[in-house]
Amino acid sequence: MDVSDILAAHEAKQKAVLVEKDIPLEVDSGFLTVTDLNTIDAESYEADLEEHLISTARDGVQTLIASLFSLPTTSSPDGPLAQLPPPTTQLPRAKPLPKPKPPTKWEQFAKAKGIQNKRRDKKVWDEEKQEWVNRWGWKGANKDKEVQWLTEVPANADVDYDPAKAARDERKARVVKNEKQHRANLARAEASSSSSDRKRDIDRTLAVTRTSTASLGKFDRKLEGEKPLKGVKRKFEPTEISASQEKSQNLAILSKLGKGPMTKKSEKSSQSSGGEVLNVRKAIRTVSKGKGSAALARGGSTKGKKGKR
């Protein structure tokens, strides 16, 4: 059997829909976008601009359509829908990413106890009326006790006991309680989100303002019960330490010296890893007289100032 004809016919069909370029086109199906990174051919651009634009656009769109038609589809009433992959290009958002809502007190409790969230329908079935009625609200089922024409009264009830009023008071009390809980949840959410940062910020601002007068706060009028400002407590290492400890401290300084100037990040990581060694940054500053580790590594030049110490 000779299949060359069939193959040739297939090839011809493919030719019409295939696009060949030096650099393959970049397709972002998520945003329905294709980018053609080939250089613009100046000759065809000069010759006929519109023709050039439409032909490059056609090639790009052909590639994009080919990739869109190869996506998996799902059926819908209007016809097949192509499932798009998430976009690869990152576009900036218009609004910041929403923060997850902090759980309410009930949600915390339910989670701790493993209680599944059950959705309560807004409507309940009324056996007597044989229809669906609202659980609350207009003609709500929670008002049944208040509107029924006959109510059982307990034997020990007061003379002026009004069962409808009692039921209504009870319902209103539930509403008030719920509102109170709702408010408490909101307050808790507010507090958990930013309070600690805010308190620290306020304290710091206050401390700065108190020392920001000409006398550094010395002659300011004190309020009653105002506590004196706490400064930074300074800690000193003991002057006499064991030889091994001293050795390890000095070695720690030496090991830091070759590394060049410290960045914020490395500083943070070194503090978290070996916090107990000593304040290396400060030690370097003292030894190099504030010139940094680079100056110390160069050495020699500090000779002249030695006597000043």
Added chain:
Amino acid sequence: MLRIVKPKNARSKRALQAREAKEVEDPRVAIFVRGTHAGEKVTAVMKELMALKRPNAVSFSKKNLVRPFEDASSLEFWAKKNDAGMFVVGQTTKKRPDGLTFVRMFDYRVLDMCEVGVEGWKSMADFKTPKATPGHKPLLHFASELFDTHPRFIQLKSILMDFFNGEVIDAIHLAGLEHVISVSLGPTPASLNATTSTLQASSSTAAPAEDLASLPAVHIRSYTIRLLASGARVPRVELTPMGPSLDLRLRRHTTADPEMMKQALRRPKLRKQEVEKGLGKKRKNMEVDEMGDLRGRIHVGKQDLGKLQTRKMKGLKPGRDEEMADEDEEDGDAFGAEGDEEEDGGRRKKRRTA
């Protein structure tokens, strides 16, 4: 500054909720603002752009004294008021004739801006061809290597993508693809070929004039798509000019503040459904934890405790068991006399003898 509104009824509450930040955002609403003097050309271009952007477009019909590169406060106010994420400001001056400024917002503040000058344009009405249905999503096509290398054009591409097609969707009806917006550049000048790597994103107005003039022109064209049967699964595409067509030149710009950009590029954590989404079939016993890792539960069947390896002791060696078996029978009588251990005697005896 707008006052903080507390909703008093359900309708205004819903309206406020619709404005809140969402994980997957709606497309940006673009406001078309005319400057102190827009001019015929720019007004018409803005009208055409609005036709493409509809229904996410708001038009300000009055003139406004607004200079986005000098004072963005009124843009920020309008963004807040209209819940808009983008602005197109048209302004014509003697120094910068027929200018269009695209302004992108983040959190109601200006993220970045790009000004282009309209050099030539052709209206939609000038093309006597069928038009795309308003509101349909366009395809986008960008042609030039500068969209990958030159910071100005990277920004322009990002802004135009946001303008025309910034919405993340998960499915599309292929028959509804009706038009394409093609953005191509002029030939890359020789000066840009070699120096693109060293070229920095120079901020705003400081860009020297000859630098701007050397940047290639931007051609925006829109075409309707015709899908023709090709015999293969993929149809053959033919394009018909639809209009509008614009020839633009880049002018001033501002880049985004890196910190703000970082905030704007934050992605939500990978959604559970996305990772779980296999090839259309439901997968049992799999779940995705908070880190986005897929965790599976497997059933390992019932364990045979008889084969369980307990602590190894000399006396429990299987080899010795058989050896002992015959000895047990001999000793059996002797121990049996001491206590009544007839049933389990065998095992205990073994231990004692060991």
